[in-house]
Amino acid sequence: MTIKTLATSVAAIALMAAPAVAEVDFSGKTIEWVIPFSETGGSAKWANFFAPLLSQELPGQPTVVVKFMPGAGSTKGANWFQEQEHGDGTLLFGTSGSTQFPYLLNDPRVRYEYNDWIPVMASGTGxxxxxxxxxxxxxxxxxxxxxxxxxxxxxxxxxxxxxxxxxxxxxxxxxxxxxxxxxxxxxxxxxxxxxxxxxxxxxxxxxxxxxxxxxxxxxxxxxxxxxxxxxxxxxxxxxxxxxxxxxxxxxxxxxxxxxxxxxxxxxxxxxxxxYPSQKIAFLPKGTPQDVVDTYVDAFTAVRARPDFAEIASNEVGEYPLFVGAGAQKAAAEATVVSDEAKAYVIDWLKTSYGVTLE
CATH class of the missing domain: 3.40.190.10 (Periplasmic binding protein-like II)
Structure with a gap:
């Protein structure tokens, strides 16, 4: 046996002996999709629309349950999510403009940081x-x-x-x-x-x-x-x-x-x-890349459904659905405004409603 043949055989045996990388599988699990608003608004409608579609496309077809955590204009739920870290991929969080604006305006109630979270899907609305x-x-x-x-x-x-x-x-x-x-x-x-x-x-x-x-x-x-x-x-x-x-x-x-x-x-x-990137689905900080990729693939499959445009139009409107890198870009655009716009709005809030953001 030549040295080259021996090396090839050893490599093959090692490959056969190495444990296979386990694929993400949510069989028998429940995904909790937390929405920081009440069950009566547009965010509830959005999450409840996507939840069964996501369930069908995630490996193992887990149950996706939408849970509501209203309070303080959504900052209560967002502050809670900031404290969460990856467990087993079964936690998803949905934000809206009412979560983004306090962050943009340096609202003192905000203890969350968008840059810590991992966006996997974003959609616009009107x-x-x-x-x-x-x-x-x-x-x-x-x-x-x-x-x-x-x-x-x-x-x-x-x-x-x-x-x-x-x-x-x-x-x-x-x-x-x-x-x-x-x-x-x-x-x-x-x-x-x-x-x-x-x-x-x-x-x-x-x-x-x-x-x-x-x-x-x-x-x-x-x-x-x-x-x-x-x-x-x-x-x-x-x-x-x-x-x-x-x-x-x-x-x-x-x-x-x-x-x-x-x-x-x-x-x-x-x-x-x-609005153009209003509603965003996030995984918590620390989520492994394979779990992130699994969610991105699932939302990509949802978007690719032949009936998606029709059913989305009837339920949530005709707006783009961003996944993966597109969702990251959308989240970045939704969490930045110019200093001039921020200064104007802060002054208007103080003058009109006595709201002081310090």
């Missing part, structure tokens, strides 16, 4: 503002007829995702008084249904699953969507609501509102941080 039937008669594509109306709005807090509509309504010259303290956007919709609020907005999934029924019943009138970004970064109509004007269109039609300048730039910066 939002729709709507009025009660009486005030809806005064809406003509502009807010000119709404400036003398005193509106009530059920809000999770001015530093969360509600920042986008509150600033938009302010730019339109509308008088909107927020009632802070609700735990989810679905609770805001319930206030609107009971007549305790006269204006509301929902993210696309929440609008499609609940508020659209109010419009169909004639008790709500859609005002505008926030819009969407085209490939050049310009605000255009939301593809899920193509017949509805965007905020930019309503602003341009309203006296005193300008779709340019400092206020517009600040609104657009937080819109971008809060």
């Amino acid at each position: 939002g729709v503002a709507y009025l009660n039937a009486e005030d809806g008669k005064k809406f003509d594509g502009s807010a000119n007829g709404l400036k003398d109306v005193d509106f009530i709005f059920g809000s999770q807090g001015a530093t969360g995702l509600d920042l986008v509509p509150l600033l938009a309504w302010k730019m339109l010259g509308m008088n909107v008084e927020p009632v802070f303290g609700i735990k989810g956007r679905g609770d805001g919709r319930l206030m609107f249904e009971r007549g305790e609020a006269t204006i509301d907005y929902q993210t696309s999934s929440g609008y499609l699953s609940g508020a659209a029924d109010l419009v169909a019943a004639g008790t709500a009138v859609p005002m505008m969507s926030w819009g969407a970004l085209d490939e050049n970064g310009v605000i255009v109509r939301d593809p899920t609501f193509p017949d509805m004007p965007s905020f930019k269109e309503v602003c341009e039609a309203t006296e005193g509102c300008e779709a340019e300048g400092v206020a517009w730039d600040a609104w657009k910066a937080f819109f971008i941080a809060g």
Whole structure:
């Protein structure tokens, strides 16, 4: 036997003797997908939509259970997740713009760090503002007829995702008084249904699953969507609501509102941080790469389903789904705004609501 043959034989025997690398298998396990909001809002709709699809694509087809941990505008749940470390790959966490904004604004309640978490999936969404039937008669594509109306709005807090509509309504010259303290956007919709609020907005999934029924019943009138970004970064109509004007269109039609300048730039910066990459699924810090890859592969398979575009359109809207490197890029874009936009918003929050972020 030659030295070369001997070396080859020894290598082959060693390879046969080495233990095989175990593939990730979730058979018989339960995945807990924690959402830091109540079970009534758009994030609940989002997670509940993806949970069974994820279950079908993960190896072993584990049960994926969505659990809710509302409180403090989602910072309670995010602070809890920050303390979690990888166990066995059975913990997933979902964030929204209301989790990202306090982080961006240096809210003192924030004890979490996005850079510690591992994004595996991200999806965009939109939002729709709507009025009660009486005030809806005064809406003509502009807010000119709404400036003398005193509106009530059920809000999770001015530093969360509600920042986008509150600033938009302010730019339109509308008088909107927020009632802070609700735990989810679905609770805001319930206030609107009971007549305790006269204006509301929902993210696309929440609008499609609940508020659209109010419009169909004639008790709500859609005002505008926030819009969407085209490939050049310009605000255009939301593809899920193509017949509805965007905020930019309503602003341009309203006296005193300008779709340019400092206020517009600040609104657009937080819109971008809060909507095109709004909802993100994270694994905890320390998760091994093979587990990360398994989740990325599963969400990739979900996206590749031939019926995905149709069922997603009906449930969560027509928005891109990012996985792997795309999710990492989306998470990075959702957690950065310019110093100028941040300074404008911090000053507006203090002046309008007495919110001081130190």
